[in-house]
Amino acid sequence: MTPPARRPTSADVAALAGVSRATVSMVLNGRVEGTVAAATQQRVLDAAEQLGYTRSALAISLKQQHTRTIGLITDEIATSPFAGRMARAASMTAAQRDYLVITVDLSLRDHSVADAARLLAERQVDGLIYATMGRVRVPVPQIPPGLPLVLLNCELDSAAGEEQLPTVVPDDYHGARRATRRLLDVGHERIVMLSGDDRSLAVLEREAGFRDELAEAGMSARILAAGWQMDDGYRTSRSLLAEDQPPTGLFCIRDRVAAGAIHAAACEGLEVPHDLSVIGFDDEDFFAEKLTPPLTTMALPHEQMGQRAMSLLLERLEPTGDRAQGSAGEPEAFPRERFLIDCPLVERESVGRPPLD
Amino acid sequence: MTPPARRPTSADVAALAGVSRATVSMVLNGRVEGTVAAATQQRVLDAAEQLGYTRSALAISLKQQHTRTIGLITDEIATSPFAGRMARAASMTAAQRDYLVITVDLSLRDHSVADAARLLAERQVDGLIYATMGRVRVPVPQIPPGLPLVLLNCELDSAAGEEQLPTVVPDDYHGARRATRRLLDVGHERIVMLSGDDRSLAVLEREAGFRDELAEAGMSARILAAGWQMDDGYRTSRSLLAEDQPPTGLFCIRDRVAAGAIHAAACEGLEVPHDLSVIGFDDEDFFAEKLTPPLTTMALPHEQMGQRAMSLLLERLEPTGDRAQGSAGEPEAFPRERFLIDCPLVERESVGRPPLD
Structure with missing residues (x-):
């Protein structure tokens, strides 16, 4: 040969x-x-x-002189029910290019991002992804110099000033607008948002999307700080449904809150979507589609997010593009951008026309 | 000094x-x-x-010459909602002894246990844990010689013959007996088990426990192969509750099936536990306690299992016991036993006396 x-x-x-x-x-x-x-x-x-x-x-x-190993630092992904798809998609993208992902979970006692980065650097990883379970702001991670880092589902807090890092986050704002639009399109006029009870980025952006979409339709927004769990959705919905003019449509901050709302409706003798429409957010695995009725919801694009974050990192490590080849294998400048990933509508059976009064 | x-x-x-x-x-x-x-x-x-x-x-x-690194091979733990507590407890136990855990997830395309073990061995781990999301039988894992291995939540299949490995599994059988006993103790006589629709070890052992506890009370067992998801529990319960003499107590293979049963009761205008008692299995995080009413269930001892598996491995690597010290640091024989971990009853609000006929 x-x-x-x-x-x-x-x-x-x-x-x-x-x-x-x-x-x-x-x-x-x-x-x-x-x-x-x-x-x-x-x-x-x-x-x-x-x-x-x-x-x-x-x-x-x-x-x-790569080890073809990527370090994934998570706050709770590996041990929480919610965002495993992100980690899996990142690992699959890595595997396609013959990289292995090793994970350190920060929910372990005494670990900071800096500790985890050091432990991974000692094991000679080629690059790092820092991923959070929920969408949050984080301080600038202290990591060993020269190790490329991508943020996944989190953003640098404003105190970071000029500092920037490549960041991959879901487009919660437009997802919330689309969910609200879905209810408006079939004629709902009494719509309430069951929101989270904190000021996380997910809450802020989903509330803003709800508010802006209603404003564009000439309507004002009613938002309740219910919480994030099934029983929060249940409690808030029970009292809402006992009002004189109860809402006909609920936009829930999360599928689990929507599950509580659907159960509350059943306890009031109401049927979803005949008497009440419910739309969620997350499209949680083995959950949204297993509710009765199956839940219409906005998907958090965890797979696309994980893929994108890993692709960004690998492209930095081993450029495949024309520009990179043109400069004799020298990697192009690491894009320090913020990538917003679309949250698509997943149509199932929990949204219908409002009941006739 | x-x-x-x-x-x-x-x-x-x-x-x-x-x-x-x-x-x-x-x-x-x-x-x-x-x-x-x-x-x-x-x-x-x-x-x-x-x-x-x-x-x-x-x-x-x-x-x-340890690297103080343990490899954790999982089938889906890192990416599934169900067994993350096991991985976390194992990692915490390791951290207490200054070991780091790195994880390879087999749900990635093209990975076998042997591949994952090789990848981890290349990164010079001191030992391996192979953990499965659900309780299953597995073939003898092919791993590099000299690398100690502990099985977590899985057991060697019978084809393994004489081969044995230290194994940590939950005591599903006695957990199911205790759940059934809980319903019997408050007077239920029409009890049905909503079981899984497969022949996994969890199904086999929980069904055996249900059957044996009822037999000891002089009663025969009615077991339905419902499935593992919320909608499975919902569908099966709707038809059960439409019977002439519906059951007053349901023992569900899993919390999610119990959630479907509780929702079915609400749709039939029944209240839990006043009209129907429901007991689950798993004590799933952010789920069992968030149902309405909060679910009485048998806890899968994921934390204890993860701790025990890691302790067994670390004790092999760095013995702390008297016997080990007596033999000048030489590790004692690796125990090739099967450790059954107790599934405790978690009392909440979904079980009560049966309704008066």
Whole structure:
């Protein structure tokens, strides 16, 4: 086999030897530790020789001395019911480019982002993603210099000043506008939002979207600080439905709150959507579609968010674009932008026309 | 400061330098890579010299060349709503002994247990835990030789023959007996179990517990294969409650099925527990206690399970017991036992006396 005209890469060695790039890296760095079969090691060494690939070629660019490992720092993702899809999508995107993701969860006692970053840096990760379960603002993470970082579902707080980092967040604002529009479109005029009882970014943006969409329709917004759980939705809905002119449409901050609202309606002898329309937010796995009736809701785009965050990071580590190739493999400037990912409407069975008075 | 009489350990160096043992290991192995501040490196080197701690002392026992990293292989834990407490408890137990847990999730495309174990071994973990989301049987995992492994929430299938591994699982059987006993104790005589629609270990053991407890009370068992989701519990309960002599007590395979049953009761104009008692299984976070009424249920002991699995592994890696010390640090034989962890009753408000006929 004739070596390719361009300088051979570890990918060429991997392809010829029929192994992963991680294995090539392990073998050529002598880090096999009994985990790579002798025959495989020989195949890698043969392939490297045949292609003229040497470790000194590797050493030309320090940037190529990757471990092909990405560190994922989470606040609770790995241990919470809500945002696992983000972590999974990020890991799958990494796996497609032969990277492994290792995770450190901050819900563990005594860990700060800085600690977790140091622990991961000690294990020689090539880059970091810091992901939060809920959409929140965070202080500038203290991480070892030179380690690229992408924020996922969180944003730097305003105290960060000029500091910026690439950030991937859901477009809660337009999601809330679309949910409200869905209720308006079928004729609801008494719409109430059951919101969260905090001032998180998700609450602020979803309330703003609700308010603005109603304002555009010439209506004023009624927003109740219910809370985030099923029993919060239940309690608030029971008292709402006992009013003289109860609402005919509820926009809930979250699917779990919507579940409480649907249960409250049943306890009042009301049917959803015949007597009351309910729309949620999240499209939580194994939840929204398992309610009775199945819940119409706005999907949090966790998969797209996880994919985007990982793609941004990998593109920084190993540029594939034209521009990058044009500058001889030098990575293009790390985009320090904020990427808003769309929250699509998931149509199911909990929204209908308002009942006739 | 006088060096201690016994041979100094990395823990002594860490204590004197005011850093973690991981940091000591990094510095003394030259793996600092710009992640440990120069002043800290100097402090570690000073402390090592002062105590007479040398790398050649370390080299006396290969066993002590730990990376203080444990690999956690999961099928879906990191990305599923259900068993995150296990992973968190395992990580916390590890952190208490200054170990870091790194996770590989098998729900990623193309990963087998063997692949994940190899990837983790390449990153020089000291030991492995293989944890499954649900309680299942698994084939003997193919892992690199010499790497200790503990099974968490899964057991080797019978084809494994003589092969055995330390295994930590919940005691579903006695949990189900206790749930059934709870309904019997307040006088229920028409009790139905809404079970899962598969033959998983959880289903088999919970059904056996239900059957045996009723048999001991001289009653026969009625078990319906409802399914595992809220809408499964809803559908099955709607038809049950429409019977001439509907059950007064339901034992549900899972909290989510119980939630469907409670909603079905409300749609039939029945109140829980006044007209119908419902008991679940799992004590799912942010779920069982957020239902209306709050659900009486059997807790899956995920925290205890995660702790126990990690303790077993760490005890193998760094024995703390008398016996271990007696044999000069040599680890005692790795216990190849099956540890059954208790499922306690969590009393809330969904169980009461049966209604008068």
